[in-house]
Amino acid sequence: MEPLTLSKAEILAVLPAGALFITGLIQLMSDLGDPNKTSRQEKTHLAMIGATGALVALASLFVQGTAASTGELYAGAMTDDLFGRLGAGVIIVTSLFCTLMAGGYLSSSGNNRAEFHALVSFSAGAMVLLCQSTNLVSMFVAIETLSLAVYVLAGFFRQQKAASEGAFKYFVMGAFSSGFLLLGMAIIYGLSGASLSFSDIAAAGASDDALFAVGALLVLIGFAFKVGVVPFHSWVPDVYQGAPTLAVGWMAVAVKASSFFALCRFLYHTGGGAYMDQILIALSIVTMILGNLAALNQQSLKRMLAYSGIAHSGYLMIPLIVALSGDDILIGASLPFYLCAYAGTTLAAFGVLTALSKATDKDQLGDLNGLAKSRPLLALGFTVALISLAGIPLTAGFIGKLMIFSDAIGAGFVQLAVIGILTSLVSVYYYLRPIVAMWFRDPRSSFDLIPAPWGVQFTVGACGIATIVFGIFPDWLIELSRISVETILG
Amino acid sequence: MIPELESFKMPILSLVTLTPALGALLLTLIDRNNKALIRQIALMVSFLGLLFSLIMVGNFDATVGTMQMEENLPWIESLGISYHLGVDGFSVLLILLTSFSMPFVFLSTWKAVDSRVKEFHIALLLLQTGMIGAFVALDLILFYLFYEAMLVPMYLIIGIWGGKDRVYAALKFFIYTMVGSLFMFLAILYLYNHAGTFDLPLLLERLRTTNPLDGTQQFWLFLAFALSFAIKVPLFPLHTWLPDAHVQAPTAGSVVLAGVLLKMGTYGLLRFAIPLFPEAAMDLREEFCWLAVTGIIFGACMALVQTDIKKLIAYSSVSHLGFVVLACFMNDVESLTGAILQMVNHGLSTGMLFLMIGIIYERRHTRELADYGGLAGVVPVYSVFFIIAVLSSIGLPGLNGFVGEFLILFGAFRADAVWGILAASGVVLGALYMLKMTKMFLFGPLVHDANRNVQDLQTREILYLSPFVIMMVWLGLYPSTFTKLVQPTLSLYVQMLQN
Numbered sequence: 001m002e003p004l005t006l007s008k009a010e011i012l013a014v015l016p017a018g019a020l021f022i023t024g025l026i027q028l029m030s031d032l033g034d035p036n037k038t039s040r041q042e043k044t045h046l047a048m049i050g051a052t053g054a055l056v057a058l059a060s061l062f063v064q065g066t067a068a069s070t071g072e073l074y075a076g077a078m079t080d081d082l083f084g085r086l087g088a089g090v091i092i093v094t095s096l097f098c099t100l101m102a103g104g105y106l107s108s109s110g111n112n113r114a115e116f117h118a119l120v121s122f123s124a125g126a127m128v129l130l131c132q133s134t135n136l137v138s139m140f141v142a143i144e145t146l147s148l149a150v151y152v153l154a155g156f157f158r159q160q161k162a163a164s165e166g167a168f169k170y171f172v173m174g175a176f177s178s179g180f181l182l183l184g185m186a187i188i189y190g191l192s193g194a195s196l197s198f199s200d201i202a203a204a205g206a207s208d209d210a211l212f213a214v215g216a217l218l219v220l221i222g223f224a225f226k227v228g229v230v231p232f233h234s235w236v237p238d239v240y241q242g243a244p245t246l247a248v249g250w251m252a253v254a255v256k257a258s259s260f261f262a263l264c265r266f267l268y269h270t271g272g273g274a275y276m277d278q279i280l281i282a283l284s285i286v287t288m289i290l291g292n293l294a295a296l297n298q299q300s301l302k303r304m305l306a307y308s309g310i311a312h313s314g315y316l317m318i319p320l321i322v323a324l325s326g327d328d329i330l331i332g333a334s335l336p337f338y339l340c341a342y343a344g345t346t347l348a349a350f351g352v353l354t355a356l357s358k359a360t361d362k363d364q365l366g367d368l369n370g371l372a373k374s375r376p377l378l379a380l381g382f383t384v385a386l387i388s389l390a391g392i393p394l395t396a397g398f399i400g401k402l403m404i405f406s407d408a409i410g411a412g413f414v415q416l417a418v419i420g421i422l423t424s425l426v427s428v429y430y431y432l433r434p435i436v437a438m439w440f441r442d443p444r445s446s447f448d449l450i451p452a453p454w455g456v457q458f459t460v461g462a463c464g465i466a467t468i469v470f471g472i473f474p475d476w477l478i479e480l481s482r483i484s485v486e487t488i489l490g
Numbered sequence: 491m492i493p494e495l496e497s498f499k500m501p502i503l504s505l506v507t508l509t510p511a512l513g514a515l516l517l518t519l520i521d522r523n524n525k526a527l528i529r530q531i532a533l534m535v536s537f538l539g540l541l542f543s544l545i546m547v548g549n550f551d552a553t554v555g556t557m558q559m560e561e562n563l564p565w566i567e568s569l570g571i572s573y574h575l576g577v578d579g580f581s582v583l584l585i586l587l588t589s590f591s592m593p594f595v596f597l598s599t600w601k602a603v604d605s606r607v608k609e610f611h612i613a614l615l616l617l618q619t620g621m622i623g624a625f626v627a628l629d630l631i632l633f634y635l636f637y638e639a640m641l642v643p644m645y646l647i648i649g650i651w652g653g654k655d656r657v658y659a660a661l662k663f664f665i666y667t668m669v670g671s672l673f674m675f676l677a678i679l680y681l682y683n684h685a686g687t688f689d690l691p692l693l694l695e696r697l698r699t700t701n702p703l704d705g706t707q708q709f710w711l712f713l714a715f716a717l718s719f720a721i722k723v724p725l726f727p728l729h730t731w732l733p734d735a736h737v738q739a740p741t742a743g744s745v746v747l748a749g750v751l752l753k754m755g756t757y758g759l760l761r762f763a764i765p766l767f768p769e770a771a772m773d774l775r776e777e778f779c780w781l782a783v784t785g786i787i788f789g790a791c792m793a794l795v796q797t798d799i800k801k802l803i804a805y806s807s808v809s810h811l812g813f814v815v816l817a818c819f820m821n822d823v824e825s826l827t828g829a830i831l832q833m834v835n836h837g838l839s840t841g842m843l844f845l846m847i848g849i850i851y852e853r854r855h856t857r858e859l860a861d862y863g864g865l866a867g868v869v870p871v872y873s874v875f876f877i878i879a880v881l882s883s884i885g886l887p888g889l890n891g892f893v894g895e896f897l898i899l900f901g902a903f904r905a906d907a908v909w910g911i912l913a914a915s916g917v918v919l920g921a922l923y924m925l926k927m928t929k930m931f932l933f934g935p936l937v938h939d940a941n942r943n944v945q946d947l948q949t950r951e952i953l954y955l956s957p958f959v960i961m962m963v964w965l966g967l968y969p970s971t972f973t974k975l976v977q978p979t980l981s982l983y984v985q986m987l988q989n
Contacts, residue, residue, distance in 0.1 A: 393635040410683040421672045428668050432661065440649045440657050478568040
């Protein structure tokens with residue numbers, strides 16, 4: 001066995017994830033024995049320093065590396081390309097915002113443990129690795145690491161029955177889906193002549209085998225659980241409702257984004273085998289329809305956002321279908337853009353819910369009544385997020401939908417675009433309901449001023465502004481998405 | 491033409507469009523408790539908008555029928571979306587109508603709206619930008635953007651400042667409009683993938699030369715566009731959102747809705763749906779004309795039996811806009827001139843009627859016809875203004891309504907006598923329900939004591955109603971001032987369709 005030598009590129013590539021992991025460890029140790037040893041501010045500051053460090057490391061990748069892929073690092077386990085960096089950027093920024101909101105949220109719910117920050121850091125590190133991973137094993141390890149951290153986050157308020165129940169359900173379902181994922185990987189590994197990396201699998205011609213289609217389908221099912229694609233979605237609403245609101249925001253944005261980035265890379269490399277496009281079309285249609293219809297009648301905002309997240313997974317599968325159908329993966333470039341837009345709007349939405357549910361876990365539609373009177377800016381931010389999710393112009397969500405549906409039509413999938421449009425219409429109805437509650441209805445009691453610490457206000461404001469700015473001047477982000485998708489295949 | 495403005499190099503269309511939005515931005519900085527200042531600023535901004543659109547009309551060359559004062563800047567280059575504005579005979583009068591109405595709408599709300607004044611004025615100003623933007627946009631996505639941008643402020647205006655069932659009416663309005671516009675959005679994306687551009691003039695060119703559409707494509711795309719515009723008009727049987735929206739909306743909302751927003755539908759038919767897909771439009775001409783005629787008669791009959799004045803006028807709008815849709819499908823210059831005049835006339839007369847109902851509602855807080863009667867003796871000045879608006883709406887010769895209706899009927903008779911007869915009966919019914927309403931409202935015995943002390947028009951109210959009367963008489967006596975602006979464009983358009 002030859003001695004392990006690391007190139008400069010290899011060291012640089014793991015720095016963002018490394019910074020996050022180290023921060024997580026320090027958090028855990030700082031709190032050892034006595035949860036009150038460090039103050040709330042100290043914990044938040046530490047987490048922010050860690051996330052900022054990861055951002056700096058990521059920035060150094062841009063400075064040091066080139067936009068094109070630097071080739072295979074760590075014997076093909078991971079790569080450092082623009083696509084991975086974009087995914088890492090989304091995740092690190094999301095973790096930064098979650099940290100900002102966490103301090104006030106945790107202490108008001110009487111739970112000021114550093115583990116929360118540590119778990120966010122650990123899962124963020126694993127997600128960054130997931131976006132960069134280019135072989136089956138590193139992908140699986142990253143998924144498992146992030147999943148374990150998120151299971152614990154989901155049940156973080158262990159005194160609450162709903163939280164424990166949701167976390168348990170999530171854990172069982174997640175373990176089950178990991179089984180699928182692993183089985184699929186084993187089949188692919190066997191077929192491809194003992195090669196693990198995506199490009200080797202493609203090069204070995206394994207993807208033409210009929211059995212490969214089974215393996216790829218099993219991998220797809222594993223991811224489908226993670227991102228909540230119908231019919232593998234049943235855990236999503238229950239877990240969202242039971243878990244701490246902030247953890248749900250983190251799950252809804254970061255788990256989904258990183259899983260989609262990884263799935264995208266896996267499918268673009270291997271092609272997914274026979275029938276993959278038909279399977280994706282079927283899943284996408286069912287997900288768009290059921291996700292949006294189920295969201296219609298939810299009184300709980302968290303459940304509503306859970307189903308809306310499911311519906312958006314359906315839209316996000318369209319770029320994958322488009323990319324697999326053609327020779328030109330460029331037309332699948334709407335995926336990174338849509339994910340960025342989705343991340344910003346969803347963060348803003350959960351930010352408002354975090355403020356709402358601080359004292360008690362209030363997340364009913366009626367709890368929003370009159371928010372525009374008591375907290376006009378928070379209500380405005382939430383409104384921007386909702387109209388962006390609904391795909392109304394001058395928001396990033398609109399540009400995302402425009403790109404996705406336009407690509408679908410361009411690749412000849414008019415039926416997907418029609419169903420997408422029809423289901424968007426359904427979604428307008430349930431996205432309007434919170435807006436009606438906030439702006440048109442009177443508060444239940446005049447002193448019902450919800451607390452909104454500056455972390456929440458800042459997050460909602462920043463995400464709201466970003467949503468509008470990228471809705472009006474999206475050029476830069478669109479170009480970045482296009483170039484990043486080009487780098488997947490090197 | 492104003493000579494010294496010939497060399498004007500200002501981006502005049504951008505100024506007309508964006509001034510209200512900038513005003514809205516300015517309002518966000520004003521203290522919400524300083525209601526008087528907010529009202530004054532909004533009024534000044536809308537007058538500035540009117541000034542800019544007068545400059546635009548001054549610069550408008552009435553001898554050419556092509557796009558004028560174009561502004562074309564790249565906007566989202568990676569998606570091929572540009573900021574392309576232009577004005578021609580189709581849009582010039584509608585822009586003028588919008589800028590003309592807004593200051594008076596603002597004046598009318600000084601007393602009527604007292605809660606959340608700041609938000610109200612911001613919403614109205616944004617609405618103005620949306621409306622004018624939709625009239626000048628020549629890029630399909632830009633148009634869609636302004637088209638949707640009208641939706642949200644109007645939704646808020648109905649939903650926040652509306653009547654008892656405002657939430658229901660606002661939602662219905664939003665969902666109806668959204669259904670149509672999403673299908674149009676889909677069609678726009680399809681066109682982009684087919685011809686590779688969102689730019690309207692370029693698209694028209696390419697569809698005729700390099701990238702023609704086949705029959706099926708034309709059929710479905712036309713339906714998608716036409717559905718969106720038919721809901722906006724609203725064309726029978728898609729009109730059911732309108733009475734609800736009108737009844738629940740505050741006065742200013744109703745005036746803008748009737749005065750300008752509904753014209754977006756017929757404007758869209760003339761600007762986009764018909765010229766982009768002329769063959770499909772020809773194939774479906776009969777169906778649309780029948781729907782239009784049905785709408786004319788149905789709307790009139792419904793208006794005949796209403797007891798709520800606002801609802802009555804809402805149904806009269808369904809009837810009046812039926813005429814416009816009918817004319818949109820007659821491809822000759824006279825009918826189309828009639829269509830454009832009728833759009834402007836309806837904006838003036840219905841806008842004024844809603845303003846007047848708002849005035850009386852402020853005093854009596856009821857819109858039921860049965861609660862009135864005998865007002866003519868109590869409020870003589872009000873009655874005179876009201877009767878002028880009613881006569882204009884009926885189409886009395888000498889006032890504006892006559893010219894447009896006459897031209898449309900003329901065209902309809904030429905196309906098919908049955909349509910002509912049915913549409914003409916709509917005019918008769920129109921006179922019937924309007925005069926019946928006037929009789930119950932102003933004349934007869936003074937039954938209710940509450941009506942004895944109703945205050946007559948104040949100076950502020952006379953001030954904002956008079957311009958409407960002046961315009962009505964002007965359009966009625968010298969329509970050529972306005973028709974000569976539109977005719978070159980129309981003859982070019984008819985020529986293009988005949989090829």
